[in-house]
Amino acid sequence: MKLLHFSDLHLGLQFKNYGSAAKDLQMARYETLERLITLANEKGCDAIIIAGDLFDRVKMKKADVLGAIKSINKFTGGPVIILPGNHDFISNDNDLWRYVEGGKNEHVIILAEKKPYDLENYDLNVCIYPAPCSAKHSSENEVGWIEETDIKNEKLNIGVAHGSLQGVAPDLNDEHFPMTREELSVPGIDTWLLGHIHIPWPDIPSANDNIFYSGIPEPEDMNCKHKGSALIIEFDDNREKSVEIIVPGQNYFERKSLVLESSEDMDDFAEVTQSEDYQNCVCKLTVTGSLDPDDYVRWYNEVLPEIKKSFLYLKTEDSGLRQKITKERLDGIYPEGSFPHKLLSDFLKDNDQQALETAFDLFKDIKDEN
């Protein structure tokens, strides 16, 4: 049996602090879902298991939920099993899952209850033991019930949970359904498929592992250093498994650092960004260094706007970028003893680079006006 395991797609993220790229980033998540389903069909998966946080919030627009479910309905290989995570937890007063229920086809199963879900109707000798989240935060996990259940050994038994696994997922306040390996060592459960953390775990999954985090299929912020991940897990008749990490993400987030000390540095970086494909990259660029004032102006007026075009979104943090304003340069622009020279020299002497630049730019603006 082959299954696709992913989690934490967080459909509905708004990306409000990503300016013009927000809409693209929002839509990319729906596109990635569509891509995952297509991939599962192409790879001949027998089931898809979504281990929580398919949605970012429980309050979602109905149209968005139905759009996502429409994609999920397209899976033809078998059941799509969806676990409510802590972001899309299930409760009585919950429109989200009503929308899902209303839009899903029969082969889409919502793991709403703490009970075994036998997949024999789908010709799979598999039983799912879910730990659905019923709140955003909880200091207690939901896996306890499984130990008290009669687990049939003749089936492939898969536990599906969402939360932090001690030693793997940081959970400072123990509020994300914390679990321990001991708690997951339930006799009879062959494999645990988990969701919550956004990187796949183990880094290099092997056949001997039996607990898996799939990671996030479409990166969501700068903390995500990979390009998205999901797992294809295949079990043979002896329940021996092979695991493959796939990269279904569309966009990715990257932090870059750039030190500018010369005009060449700027041009080199511009060349790199143009020669490589960054159209799906959301980049936070930290620029440091010091440039000749003319280059400094050229950086902002010419080079940076061009570089920005290469990225899906480029956010610069340039408080560390300075202008090279030396005494020699001041002497060349303003007569010694003149007011601008005196003011700027004082800042230079005080090593107040920021005030020096502010005053320098102001003088320059006035001069340009004249």
Place this chain on the structure above:
Amino acid sequence: MHPFAGIADKKIELADGLNLIYGPNEAGKSTLFNAIQIGLLTKTNLTSSKVDEHLGDYFPLGGGDVIRVTMKLESNDRTYKLYKEWKPGTRNGTSSLIKPGGTEITNEDDVQNWVLDNLPVKAATMKEIMLTKQSALHQTLSKIRDLSDVKQDIGAVLRKSVMETGGISVDKFRECVNEKHKEFFEHWDRTTNRPEKDSQGRDRGVDHKWSYPKGILEKWYSMEEEKRKYTEIVIYENTVDELNQKLQEKNEVLNTKQKWLEHWEPKLDQLREKEVLEAKIKSIQKDLDELHKIAEEWPVYKKELNEQQPKLDKYNQKLEKLNKEQEVASQKSRFESLQKRVTKLNEIKKQVSELNVQIERAPNVSEEDFEAISSLQSDIETLQVKANASKLSLNIEALQSIEFRINYTDGKEEVFNLSKGETKKLTKEGGAILQSEQLIIKVASGDGNIGEVIGKLDEKNKKLKVKLESFDSSSVAEIKLKYQQYQELVSKKETKLSQFNDLLEDDKLEKLNQQLEEVPNFANVRELTDIQKERDEVLEKRSALNSRFEGMKKKVEEWEDNYKNTSGVFSKLGSLTTEIDSLKKKLKNMPELPEQFENFDAFKQEINDVEKSIIELKDKVQEIELEMTSLDNPEVAAEEQGNIKEDAESDFERMLDKAGSLYRVKEKTDEILSQLEEKTYTPLVEGLIKWLSKMSGGRFEEVKLPPVGKEIPDKFVTNDNKEIPFQLLSHGTKDLTALAWRLTVIEQFLQDKESCILLDDPLVDMDKERKKMASDAIKDLAKNQQVLLFSCHGEVKNLLSNENVIGLTTSFS
């Protein structure tokens, strides 16, 4: 001018130095003035509307669609010919500049740029200071105050003398810094790092924002709003968690209760029936038990009742025997009592006889006797008290040996023998009679009646003595004892007699003694109490036996009534056993009452309670759901808002950083400029004083500049040390000071440069003397500069008659 306004074609030659353009009103002075100003400063490639606005008035009055000005400009023996032509419509004008070598520039912008580059000052300053057509000179200063370009120009010129500005307008820089500072720090309190409070002291945080926030304030508001949103979302998510938790708990309880109710409610009728059946079975079982008992007891009772009489007879016989024994024992007891009584009576009788003997022997002190003696005793005591009331002290000294006797009132007598010189002291009550051979001295105390008292006392004593002797007694106490002893004997006797009579009752002692003479045989007779105890026991046993038999009899009668005979009992037993078996069989198919309930009523009560609590729980669930619906749903989750908040915080920090650098620039600028400011305006003040002195004959000695806008003086100090604000100066003096200021500023601007200065009737409002002094000052200026002075006044013409006078007449055009 060919043509220009009312002038069709006119050429005017101007000399170096001072030129007086003289003529009456409407002679064309203003036209010439405007032609020079427009010819120099107005471009020819204007839009149609600008042509109308700026030049509309100068197109020929009688029609015509063109105005032209040609100017010949000379400097350092180089001559330039400037030609400008304007026509209505957009960019219909033409310009031309022919340079000394004959090179001609015709590009309109290039021509105008050449003019501007060669002006000694900026165009605006040229227009306002040097080419001013100013009918009211005194308005100059207030007008300049509003022209920041011109003021900055003046500041720059003045600063040049004290400091190189590096081509930067310091004022403009300062203005720019101030503007930026305002932009960054407007409504921001740097000390509290919060928005400034308003004039009413109210906080202007995000709940009460300042309008149109900029700079730090804008970023702060934005940051605080994102922070608030974050907090609200966290609270929202926690609230949803809490409400969900509650909802889940309530639903779990609700489900449990509903399931319980669903399970048990349908069984309610069966359980009710079961309880009835169980009660019935219990009742039948009780009947059965009773019947079994009857069946068992009936024959036993019957047998016992048949054996009843012999048992009772046995008890009766024993009782009869005991009764007889009791009678004998009673007789014995009575006889023994009589014996004791008679013995006692005889004893008392003997005691009375003995008492009679004693009474006869005892002196009979009667009560009367005793009272009489007591009365005498009492009188004697009273009299004795009186006699004792006064004491006598006798000091007797024997002058010679003497024997005497003293009798006292108490009847006592003493005899004394005193030797010569011997003394005797005596103290006695009442009185005394001293008697010797030679004399008798009677001494008495008080009023002298003591003698009578003593007499009576003596008498009573004698009577008492007689009485005592009659009873053979020596004292009243003895009499009293005898009296009491006699009385006691009498009393004892009476008591004994009373006891005797009481014991005897109505009997005669002799008769009783006779009764005792015949003694019955009381041998082997038991004690009465032992007999009675045994008798009581027998009576009790007989009574118990009787009761038992009565009970049996009653029961047997009852059973006979109910069942006739024991067969009837067995028949009934059979029918009831059948019935109870049937009921028990029925009971087997019925549900069991949950074990925690004692009975059906308790169970029924629980059903009612559960139904009630289900209704309450449903209400509560609905309430929680309603509360959840009423929550405002945030657009993003807390995690995403956390990122937005962090970005806003970073933006704010960066803005603070940026604003901080600007703040330091402002501080440093102010510091440097304040050090230079005093020196900057010194030439202005000195120039003003120089020109004012020239034009006022030393009337003003000092000029004061305001703290801000130092380009324009605001106070003038006279030679008698009066400080007069500009507004309070007379009309003429205002003109004078304004002219002096203009000349000062022109001098500062031009320094060693050449220029042409136009003055429009500057002396018009001055008195004759000042006109003279002012015209001399203008002549001084004209030594280095070309000055065109326009006037229509003959007085001015006379003052400047030696200068180049260009007369204009109405026929000028």
